[in-house]
Amino acid sequence: MSSSDDEGSGEEYLFKVVIIGDSAVGKSNLLSRYARNEFNMHSKATIGVEFQTQSMDIDGKEVKAQIWDTAGQERFRAVTSAYYRGAVGALIVYDITRRTTFDSVGRWLEELNTHSDTTVARMLVGNKCDLENIRDVSVEEGKSLAEAEGLFFMETSALDSTNVKKAFEIVIREIYSNVSRKVL
Numbered sequence: 563m564s565s566s567d568d569e570g571s572g573e574e575y576l577f578k579v580v581i582i583g584d585s586a587v588g589k590s591n592l593l594s595r596y597a598r599n600e601f602n603m604h605s606k607a608t609i610g611v612e613f614q615t616q617s618m619d620i621d622g623k624e625v626k627a628q629i630w631d632t633a634g635q636e637r638f639r640a641v642t643s644a645y646y647r648g649a650v651g652a653l654i655v656y657d658i659t660r661r662t663t664f665d666s667v668g669r670w671l672e673e674l675n676t677h678s679d680t681t682v683a684r685m686l687v688g689n690k691c692d693l694e695n696i697r698d699v700s701v702e703e704g705k706s707l708a709e710a711e712g713l714f715f716m717e718t719s720a721l722d723s724t725n726v727k728k729a730f731e732i733v734i735r736e737i738y739s740n741v742s743r744k745v746l
């Protein structure tokens with residue numbers, strides 16, 4: 563897949579991105595949809611998986627994102643500082659059919675802020691938008707929380723692929739732009 567004129571400018575980018583949010587909101591499926599185009603209806607709480615690396619092209623440069631999944635730590639409502647270490651991007655995920663997961667977003671943001679010592683590109687993600695008939699959090703609520711907290715916002719479905727690629731790529735582009743502007 564790599565191009566034949568692959569001499570390269572010598573510049574390489576590798577960014578760490580973390581996915582956080584309550585248990586069962588779809589974090590692992592968002593990652594598997596993005597990185598492998600896979601979805602698992604019966605996925606168990608994530609155990610063991612650490613990260614997936616995914617590349618995208620920005621301005622003709624290969625930009626790699628090392629995207630971390632929680633390995634199930636979020637079941638205990640906290641993940642360790644090692645998880646956040648070095649992260650320059652984050653997706654904070656809730657489930658649009660479960661209000662409690664939306665109510666937790668503030669706490670996840672606090673935890674993220676506590677552990678980061680740099681600018682972090684942040685996207686609020688309302689996942690499972692395919693389940694419109696049992697929606698419990700409106701699009702407007704998601705939008706206004708994102709605005710209030712200065713986050714990007716997107717509703718996604720890991721099941722039918724809606725906006726999944728877009729959500730990750732907006733975050734990765736923002737990180738790249740932060741690096742270019744040297745705010746990191």
Ligand code: GDP
Pocket residue numbers: 584585586587588589590591592602603604605606607608689690691692693718719720721722
């Ligand atoms: P995690 O605990 O946040 O990593 O959540 P998982 O990715 O393991 O997903 C939890 C459950 O929600 C699984 O049964 C998934 O099949 C389901 N799920 C995840 N994403 C979606 C989605 O976009 N739509 C629907 N309908 N179900 C989803």
Ligand code: MG
Pocket residue numbers: 589590591606607608631632633634
């Ligand atoms: Mg998981």
